[in-house]
Amino acid sequence: MQPAGIRSANAARPTSLPDLNADLGLGGAVAEGSAERFLNRDGTFNVQRQHTGLQGVNLYGELLTVSWGRFFLLMALAYMLLNAGFAALYNALGSSALSEMPAPGLQRFLACFFFSVQTFGTIGFGHIYPRSVAADWVVTGEAFVGLLGVALATGILFARFSRPxxxxxxxxxxxxxxxxxxxxxxxxxxxxxxxxxxxxxxxxxxxxxxxxxxxxxxxxxxxxxxxxxxxxxxxxxxxxxxxxxxxxxxxxxxxxxxxxxxxxxxxxxxxxxxxxxxxxxxxxxxxxxxxxxxxxxxxxxxxxxxxxxxxxxxxxxxxxxxxxxxxxxxxxxxxxxx
CATH class of the missing domain: 2.60.40.1400 (G protein-activated inward rectifier potassium channel 1)
Known part of the structure; x- marks a missing residue:
């Protein structure tokens, strides 16, 4: 008696091993060993890749495929971190780096942070300005990073909208x-x-x-x-x-x-x-x-x-x-x- 599921035509004809691996690209181990569905209803695959390292990260691809909520969250986080980094540089230059610098502490860091936001966005209110050569160089670097950041963010945003x-x-x-x-x-x-x-x-x-x-x-x-x-x-x-x-x-x-x-x-x-x-x-x-x-x-x-x-x-x-x-x-x- 044949077990359930056996096809007599296949059972009578020996099949070479290379033919058994002729699948859709899932691989023999996945095809024969998976206890889950291959494709989820939303079209994603039930295969997880491990130990790919940093070389396996495709930042551009991730930013294109991540959800809109996460995309704007990542953009806001990157914007805040960049400004916080430049604020730390201004703060480290001392009280003579910028005009109207408050006393050391949180107020000084916040003043440096919002000055960085003005520089990054080319707002330029004018009541705070660099007063040393070192601060001028930091402002120059931040202006360059700001141009690149806006260009990259705009390009990624356009690519997301233009994706099919x-x-x-x-x-x-x-x-x-x-x-x-x-x-x-x-x-x-x-x-x-x-x-x-x-x-x-x-x-x-x-x-x-x-x-x-x-x-x-x-x-x-x-x-x-x-x-x-x-x-x-x-x-x-x-x-x-x-x-x-x-x-x-x-x-x-x-x-x-x-x-x-x-x-x-x-x-x-x-x-x-x-x-x-x-x-x-x-x-x-x-x-x-x-x-x-x-x-x-x-x-x-x-x-x-x-x-x-x-x-x-x-x-x-x-x-x-x-x-x-x-x-x-x-x-x-x-x-x-x-």
């Missing part, structure tokens, strides 16, 4: 629904921005564990091993030119599909995951965007289909209800899976 962005919405669940006398795997996507997307393409990969016969070392013969395999799914339509409403992506479950004769229990036992990559062009900026997501076996609903999402108003204009993107209904009848 998207709000691709995925249905909360994928469904196994009746389709042309059989069944099909379906999930729904929608553009959550008011800008238009064109030339949208989809790539869907099915991943799960299989127990297959694998050729071992010379003389050791074949052995039964549980390995993760990746199968690109053939879609009813893999590309749409226009994307003004929503798109239900359909994979017909035919005899050559890896989902043929599968059940929800088998997919759960085999740790199945559906990996989705979407690519499109933003019509406003003409920039390419991409979105990723995934569905685990527990997020695939059997014998269900999506409810209608389109309607028309009194004037006959087509409307799409974003709130109904994930609404499904159960299906019964001869096409329902047992």
């Amino acid at each position: 962005s998207h709000r691709m919405l995925f249905s909360e669940s994928a469904v196994i629904a009746p389709y042309q006398g059989g069944q099909a795997l379906m999930f729904r996507v929608m553009n959550g921005h008011r800008t238009q997307l064109i030339d949208l393409s989809a790539e869907v990969t099915f991943s799960h564990f299989e127990e297959i016969m694998v050729e071992g070392l010379p003389g050791a013969g074949a052995e039964l091993r549980r390995v993760r395999r990746f199968y690109p799914l053939a879609l009813e339509r893999s590309r749409v030119t226009f994307f003004p409403t929503s798109w239900t992506i359909v994979h017909p479950i035919l005899p050559d599909s890896p989902l043929w004769e599968q059940t929800g229990e088998l997919l759960e036992a085999d740790d199945a995951e559906l990996l989705v990559v979407l690519r499109a062009t933003d019509d406003a900026s003409q920039q390419s965007i991409h979105a990723r997501s995934s569905y685990k076996a527990s997020e695939m609903v059997w014998n269900a289909r999506f409810r209608p999402i389109h309607s028309k108003d009194n004037a006959g204009h087509l409307r799409v209800d974003v709130a109904r993107l994930s609404h499904i209904e159960r299906v019964t009848g001869k096409n329902a899976a047992p």
Whole structure:
């Protein structure tokens, strides 16, 4: 008797080890050893890199991808630290460095700090000014740093605004629904921005564990091993030119599909995951965007289909209800899976 999840065709045919590593770039250790999903629903990967050191820090990339709240917080922190550093220099030059210097202590440091802010921002109120050559040199250095800082902050801010962005919405669940006398795997996507997307393409990969016969070392013969395999799914339509409403992506479950004769229990036992990559062009900026997501076996609903999402108003204009993107209904009848 075969254990659950074994495919007899694969078990009868020994498979060489190099073929087992033909994944999506996740690596054999990640593919076979991970107990988590590969892709989170927001498209991020469940892989953490350790001991990269300072050389692994890409400050420009971090500033481009960090959230807006953290970005402004980092900019404010850098601004305060720069001014505090120059304030410490002015304070260290003594009471003769600047005019109207208070007595040593917190008041003097604050006076130096706010003078640094005026210099950094080229405000120049005029009631405090440098009175020594050393202070003039510090002011010169701060003015130069201020020019560079403003240029860098402006450049990063512009780069953040000009980055291609998207709000691709995925249905909360994928469904196994009746389709042309059989069944099909379906999930729904929608553009959550008011800008238009064109030339949208989809790539869907099915991943799960299989127990297959694998050729071992010379003389050791074949052995039964549980390995993760990746199968690109053939879609009813893999590309749409226009994307003004929503798109239900359909994979017909035919005899050559890896989902043929599968059940929800088998997919759960085999740790199945559906990996989705979407690519499109933003019509406003003409920039390419991409979105990723995934569905685990527990997020695939059997014998269900999506409810209608389109309607028309009194004037006959087509409307799409974003709130109904994930609404499904159960299906019964001869096409329902047992």
